Amino acid sequence: MSNAIAFNKPHGWNKIIEQFKKTTPVLQSTPAKLKQRPRYQTSPMLHQSALAQARSAYRPKLPASLNEKSTAQPQASPDAVDEAIRAQFPQTYGQPAVTFAAGNAPVPTKPHRAGVILSGGPAPGGHNVIAGLFDALKKLNPASTVFGFRNGPDGLLKNDGIEIDSALLDAYRNTGGFDIIGSGRTKLESEADFLRALETAAARQLTALVVIGGDDSNSNASKLAEFAKSRGSALTVVGVPKTIDGDLKGAGIETSFGFDTACKVYSDLIGNIQRDALSARKYWHFIKLMGRSASHIALECALQTRPNITLVSEEVAAKKSTLGGIVAGIADTIAARAANGEKFGTVLIPEGLIEFVPEMGSLISELNETLAHHADAFNAIPALPEKRAFVAAKLQPAAAALYKSLPDDIANQLILDRDPHGNVQVARIDTQRLLIDLVEARLKEMKAAGAYKASFAPLPHYFGYEGRCAAPSNFDADYCYTLGFTAALLIRDGLTGTIASVRGLTRPASEWQAGGVPLARMMNIERRHGKMVPVIKKALVELDGAPFREFEKHRAAWAIETSYAFPGPIQYFGPAEVCDTTTATLRLETAAS
Numbered sequence: 001m002s003n004a005i006a007f008n009k010p011h012g013w014n015k016i017i018e019q020f021k022k023t024t025p026v027l028q029s030t031p032a033k034l035k036q037r038p039r040y041q042t043s044p045m046l047h048q049s050a051l052a053q054a055r056s057a058y059r060p061k062l063p064a065s066l067n068e069k070s071t072a073q074p075q076a077s078p079d080a081v082d083e084a085i086r087a088q089f090p091q092t093y094g095q096p097a098v099t100f101a102a103g104n105a106p107v108p109t110k111p112h113r114a115g116v117i118l119s120g121g122p123a124p125g126g127h128n129v130i131a132g133l134f135d136a137l138k139k140l141n142p143a144s145t146v147f148g149f150r151n152g153p154d155g156l157l158k159n160d161g162i163e164i165d166s167a168l169l170d171a172y173r174n175t176g177g178f179d180i181i182g183s184g185r186t187k188l189e190s191e192a193d194f195l196r197a198l199e200t201a202a203a204r205q206l207t208a209l210v211v212i213g214g215d216d217s218n219s220n221a222s223k224l225a226e227f228a229k230s231r232g233s234a235l236t237v238v239g240v241p242k243t244i245d246g247d248l249k250g251a252g253i254e255t256s257f258g259f260d261t262a263c264k265v266y267s268d269l270i271g272n273i274q275r276d277a278l279s280a281r282k283y284w285h286f287i288k289l290m291g292r293s294a295s296h297i298a299l300e301c302a303l304q305t306r307p308n309i310t311l312v313s314e315e316v317a318a319k320k321s322t323l324g325g326i327v328a329g330i331a332d333t334i335a336a337r338a339a340n341g342e343k344f345g346t347v348l349i350p351e352g353l354i355e356f357v358p359e360m361g362s363l364i365s366e367l368n369e370t371l372a373h374h375a376d377a378f379n380a381i382p383a384l385p386e387k388r389a390f391v392a393a394k395l396q397p398a399a400a401a402l403y404k405s406l407p408d409d410i411a412n413q414l415i416l417d418r419d420p421h422g423n424v425q426v427a428r429i430d431t432q433r434l435l436i437d438l439v440e441a442r443l444k445e446m447k448a449a450g451a452y453k454a455s456f457a458p459l460p461h462y463f464g465y466e467g468r469c470a471a472p473s474n475f476d477a478d479y480c481y482t483l484g485f486t487a488a489l490l491i492r493d494g495l496t497g498t499i500a501s502v503r504g505l506t507r508p509a510s511e512w513q514a515g516g517v518p519l520a521r522m523m524n525i526e527r528r529h530g531k532m533v534p535v536i537k538k539a540l541v542e543l544d545g546a547p548f549r550e551f552e553k554h555r556a557a558w559a560i561e562t563s564y565a566f567p568g569p570i571q572y573f574g575p576a577e578v579c580d581t582t583t584a585t586l587r588l589e590t591a592a593s
């Protein structure tokens with residue numbers, strides 16, 4: 001067994017780096033700059049509660065077939081071949097998916113130096129992915145090391161990070177958050193980024209890179225793997241499916257980590273609010289839930305808590321619903337409940353709703369265009385009402401009418417809250433307040449027409465950050481540790497361009513099946529910023545899928561009757577049916593498959 005790491009292939013990294021340094025002066029000075037950087041400080045360990053102390057001793061469960069002796073069994077490849085994707089991923093597309101089966105002999109493994117990145121928004125369990133990776137690599141060869149890049153892909157590009165040792169890691173086992181090394185949203189997507197990444201890998205003598213991220217980060221991990229391989233690099237790039245949004249799934253990925261915990265936290269809060277609504281009997285709670293695009297979180301929380309109304313963005317888009325239609329539907333339910341003496345209720349609103357309402361989508365793209373083309377004139381106008389009037393005058397009549405019908409604060413948000421590319425920041429729009437204002441106006445009209453007699457006392461809420469860094473549920477703690485352990489075996493076997501996959505997740509953890517799926521197989525060609533590019537398709541809520549159909553069966557009754565469920569807080573200690581059961585989404589999808 002050789003400890004040497006081979007970087008000296010004829011077309012290997014050294015050559016790439018030398019070439020790149022010649023053309024990119026900034027890189028030549030990177031090492032000197034790095035020396036001046038202060039040492040990375042980890043979060044101070046503040047007071048640890050009794051629960052946190054007990055939780056740090058939790059030993060995540062692993063599948064019985066998964067340990068350092070497990071061997072990779074290739075799976076049959078699907079018959080259908082996507083030629084367009086294969087052409088873009090000639091090195092990694094044809095690889096088989098693998099499942100790890102129990103083995104009984106140690107597998108000789110060279111010491112690995114694995115880099116790890118946490119990419120995008122935090123999700124509960126990220127620290128356990130690193131713990132699983134670290135523990136497995138050490139079991140495979142105690143001389144292996146794990147290097148964490150700070151603040152996401154940026155750390156890789158800047159060669160900024162720390163070696164993760166067991167003392168550091170032990171303070172983070174089973175905790176929420178990504179703070180062990182931080183996360184970030186820098187994208188690793190251009191050829192220059194990939195060259196820079198390979199330079200860092202060479203400088204750190206990395207044999208592997210683990211990218212813990214969502215659909216975009218894993219798409220880019222796939223491209224980096226392909227790029228590295230096509231240039232003779234031995235770097236093994238492995239992905240891990242992360243996002244509370246639950247929209248990275250398919251092709252052997254049953255769910256992304258973090259979705260389980262985040263939905264349980266939000267459902268606990270919604271249940272508490274519903275108990276309050278039922279007690280005080282006077283408020284309508286409009287609750288926006290995170291999930292940038294897909295409505296999986298809202299749908300899962302609906303299945304857990306049975307609120308009166310849940311909007312599902314994908315259905316809104318499919319039915320081409322208008323804002324007016326959505327508002328009328330909510331107002332009618334409020335009136336019907338009031339007629340039954342129930343002047344209270346709950347409405348769940350997915351964060352991405354606005355973009356899925358076709359007329360709002362058109363308005364937003366017209367606003368983006370207008371603001372881009374008339375930036376100077378717009379910026380020169382001092383007062384907000386005039387700014388709104390200026391913009392409205394430039395819109396097509398339908399978009400202008402919709403824009404003028406919006407409450408002032410939302411109309412202001414649409415023109416002021418813009419991202420670095422100048423686009424409207426749709427996720428920041430207070431949809432819960434927008435709906436409250438519009439519903440209030442509609443109820444006034446209904447009152448005037450004698451169709452509604454009660455009073456309406458609405459309260460807005462937004463749940464997102466409350467759940468993203470929660471201490472992982474047992475499910476996420478176990479799933480993440482298993483994903484990390486699996487990533488280590490994929491590294492051991494040099495399976496670059498694969499994503500760690502764990503299947504059978506509704507069964508006890510001991511029965512889960514771990515393996516890897518080629519990332520290129522999850523790709524499809526999509527238009528992004530005017531160009532056709534290969535990306536992992538975002539998994540939106542399927543209207544013919546089992547979770548939505550289950551919701552559809554009950555929603556009419558939940559709207560009028562009061563059928564609230566109160567799931568309560570996540571339990572970490574107790575019987576498996578209380579502590580380890582995962583989401584309704586996963587259970588329903590699995591039962592239907």
Ligand code: FBP
Pocket residue numbers: 119120121122123185214242243244245290291292293351427468
């Ligand atoms: P990821 O897809 O990166 O996991 O992020 C999920 C998310 O929590 C979304 O639900 C939300 O829209 C977004 O992050 C908010 O992130 P930020 O605070 O960076 O705007």
